[in-house]
Amino acid sequence: xxxxxxxxxxxxxxxxxxxxxxxxxxxxxxxxxxxxxxxxxxxxxxxxxxxxxxxxxxxxxxxxxxxxxxxxxxxxxxxxxxxxxxxxxxxxxxxxxxxxxxxxxxxxxxxxxxxxxxxxxxxxxxxxxxxxxxxxxxxxxxxxxxxxxxxxxxxxxxxxxxxxxxxxxxxxxxxxxxxxxxxxxxxxxxxxxxxxxxxxxxxxxxxxxxxxxxxxxxxxxxxxxxxxxxxxxxxxxxxxxxxxxxxxxxxxxxxxxxxxxxxxxxxxxxxxx
Numbered sequence: 369x370x371x372x373x374x375x376x377x378x379x380x381x382x383x384x385x386x387x388x389x390x391x392x393x394x395x396x397x398x399x400x401x402x403x404x405x406x407x408x409x410x411x412x413x414x415x416x417x418x419x420x421x422x423x424x425x426x427x428x429x430x431x432x433x434x435x436x437x438x439x440x441x442x443x444x445x446x447x448x449x450x451x452x453x454x455x456x457x458x459x460x461x462x463x464x465x466x467x468x469x470x471x472x473x474x475x476x477x478x479x480x481x482x483x484x485x486x487x488x489x490x491x492x493x494x495x496x497x498x499x500x501x502x503x504x505x506x507x508x509x510x511x512x513x514x515x516x517x518x519x520x521x522x523x524x525x526x527x528x529x530x531x532x533x534x535x536x537x538x539x540x541x542x543x544x545x546x547x548x549x550x551x552x553x554x555x556x557x558x559x560x561x562x563x564x565x566x567x568x569x570x571x572x573x574x575x576x577x578x579x580x581x582x583x584x585x586x587x588x589x590x591x592x593x594x595x596x597x598x599x600x601x602x603x604x605x606x607x608x609x610x611x612x613x614x615x616x617x618x619x620x621x622x623x624x625x626x627x628x629x630x631x632x633x634x635x636x637x638x639x640x641x
Contacts (some may be wrong), residue, residue: 372421372506374534379418379449379456380405386426387447389556390433393563397437400444409451416530418456419539423555424503430559431496432460432523437563438488440464443520454529455509461522467515475513476501488566500525508533 387403394401410418429447436445443463450457467475471482478498500523501511508528515521531539 372424372538374419374421374539376417376419377422380407380410382422382425383429383449386429387433389560390437390563393567394437394445396567398442399440402444403447406450418529419531419534420507420527424506426555428500428503428525430555431500434559434563435496436460436462436464438566455526456529458525458527459522461520463520466517466519467521468517472513472515476511
């Protein structure tokens, strides 16, 4: 899909949710993972707002995180989100194998694969970074890369703030996809599962199923979003004895979050009669 559907977003929360999807895989690989967001830069009465196509932004950031993990064996992966003038700036940097100087001009070319660089997997069609550049362009921005072999790579993306970059008729008043459905979107799940296959032994990281219960919808959704790899079987409207019975009967690893009870049920063995 090349038509962008822009909606104003809480870019801090969206970026935090997306990076959280990769934290387990990155840290399981023995890497340091740092997410730095200049929150003050995204606030204020004169701030024009961040308008993005959420599906496209997901693909952009998850592609970059996937690449960073794929080609980084030690050290760190950093994500930095800031504002410079009329643009939001997203940087994803790593201490990985790096890209040879003669390959840098072709990194964003469709179907191009960097020669002589070995990652955790040989899979890939060579269109991921080309897609990233095209999706960023639709947001009125640009994508550049810098790298040093043996030291790492930095991808620096800019996104136009406000609405100047949006063609007529491409703006939505609100996201039509519910947070619960978006947390289980195909792109999110596929990126996470691919990263898990790269872990030592090739075994996926275990994500227990979740039962999320809370009186407030605003409290249920963030918990579910942080574990998109899990099958969230139910999201109840309130906390009740019946809800606890579900934990007992299904023997699932369960999470109970409640403003009124402050009770966390982390595993099904704690949820017994």
